[in-house]
Amino acid sequence: MIGCLVLHGFTGGPYEVEPLAEYLREQTDWKIVVPTLPGHGETLSLRGIKHVQWIEHAEECLKSLLETCDKVYVAGFSMGGLIASYLAVHYNVSKLVLLSAAARYIHIKQLFRDIGGLIREGWQGNLLENELYNRYKVKMTNTPLLSTYEFRKVVTIARPLLKKVTIPTFIAQGEVDGIVPPASAAYIYETISSRQKNIYYASRSKHLICHSEDKAELFDHIYHFLEDE
Template sequence: MIGCLCIHGFTGAPYEVEPLVEYLKERTDWIFSVPTLPGHGESGSLKGIHFDEWIHHAEEELKSLIEVCDTVYVIGFSMGGMIASFLAAQYRVDKLVLLSAAAFYVNPKQLAADIFSALKDSVNGNLQKNELFQRYKRKITETPLAATLQFRRLVSFIKPMLHQVQTPTLIAQGECDGIVPPKSAEYLFQTIGANQKKLTYIKQSKHHICHCEEKEALFSQVLDFLMEQ
């Protein structure tokens, strides 16, 4: 039996990885775990949450899969990619997939381009329809500063462990990502200790890589990577 743990990002929820999960469910008979990290989701509040709680929650989900599955894969998006890397360094994980994983945060050049696009929509009266602007707005206005500091502490805590990851790893990064810059994927590729690792770029993708126009091609790569012997 194969189990697959899929971890969403900071301030996000399972919807961030759901398109990929549905794609894999349609083509496999695997067991999937797609948890909502503490303080996240529609009704969650990040106030007072420590980064250890995010890691511990993911750990417990992984342990549950390990108990019933012979093979376990872990997929992580953004902050979830860093948590996934930690799990691969500490537990028996057979394959690891990192999507827009946040070893570094904010791509100033792309973020400026996204803001300019939002300003153009504002002039044209279409700002409320600009999905990217609405996501940035929610992150800025609804995220406590203390929670952002916890996110940064999580990244700083996990980075020194990346060289311990010996699990075969696929790293996917959007070239138009304004949140996580391409250097994050390059850093992960260079730092992760696994001998078997692959870095792929999705040309037109912004941060939410599982929702980009090229998602089918990405999902196909992920499935091929997980299925290959």
């Protein structure tokens, strides 16, 4: 049996990666696991949660898959991509998928473009219908400042390990991502030591790459990458 662990991002939840997980469930008979990291989910409760708890929770989920599956893949979105890279270095993971992985973060120019779009929608009376606005309004009002420092600790731990990633890796990045710049994907591609590595840029994707307009093409690329021997 093949297992696949799919990790969401900082201040997010399984909903961020569920479209990919559902696609893989439809295409395969793999055991797909999409955990909720401590303090995350539809209702955030991050106060007092440490970065090691996120990593340890992901580790426990991976260990469980490794005990029951012949082969295990790990995919991670944003901060989940960094945790996935950490797991790939320390455990017997067969393939790695990194989605908008936050080796670098905050794409200032695109973020201002997104804010400009929100302002225009506000003038037109459509602001409350904007998914970006609604998602990030909740995140900004429910994320303790100390939790942001815990996120940065994940980056500090995981980024130096990228050069130790040697397994086949698929890197995907949205070209209009206002949180993680395309330069992050290029940096990861150049840094990892994998002999088999692919990089894919989704031209219409913002940060939530699994919810992008061109997600079907992205998912097809991921599926074939994981299926190929």
